Amino acid sequence: MSDDLELAALLGEAPRTSDPGFRLDVLARTAKRARRRASRRRAARRVAHSTLVGAVFPVFQAFGVSAAQLLLAAGVLGFTYVLALLTIDGPRGALARSRAVLRMAFWRA
């Protein structure tokens, strides 16, 4: 059995004490990988959103809906949204809420 230990020592010795530098390197690498993963996810989401927005017009046009009709529908929806907020919260609440929604969408993207 001691032969085995001798062979193992010749092949490579185990660190005698736990190395804080190694731990720090591991944690730094872990954090870096997590950041990289998060940025990849963000990029993929941004690409998906852009593709979706870009695809809306040609897809609807393929179904016979014109760009003017689409813009009109979007405008009506936006106007109704703002009107509903104004009715419920008043002008200040509507602005604050819209700003918060936009900010959140921006950060998510």
Add this chain to the structure above:
Amino acid sequence: MDAGEEARLIGLARGGDFSAYGRLVDAHQAAVRAFLRRVTGNYADADDIAQDAFARTWEVLHRFDATSSLRTFICGIAFQYWRRARRAQSRREVRETAYADLSDTRTDEPLERAAQRLALRKAMDELSEGQRAALALCLGQDFTHAEAAEILGLPLGTVKSHVTRGRARLQAALGVAGVER
């Protein structure tokens, strides 16, 4: 570290606690680094792979089901990383690195021991991946045969035979080194 404390730290680490994970790294780094040092023959490469393995473990810690020990789980990941790194390099490059490592980093050791290490390294390089890994795990008594079988994904009998045959090859290589001296 006892099993209860380890389970508690794993729970904390799964919740994103970096300092708990740091303590787990401290507890298991010796076994993982020793395994990789023996299997690669190069301390810098071994530590590099070990760090990648620990970083990957953090990402897949939710998959650890506690049917085996955490260090077995980490060593399984380390083994996959080593295989991947090995495939990325040509066999020649690996051997050159091993020679360079022996000559560069261990100049303080007696010539006789350096010759033995070189002979063992050459013998290790000639073994199959499974044999090398089984020897690296079991020779230092860091892992049992059953644990090595789990890490390598091999049947227990195969691991035992890898260790027996591999040990004989290494001892033969040491004998040759002795004759050359």
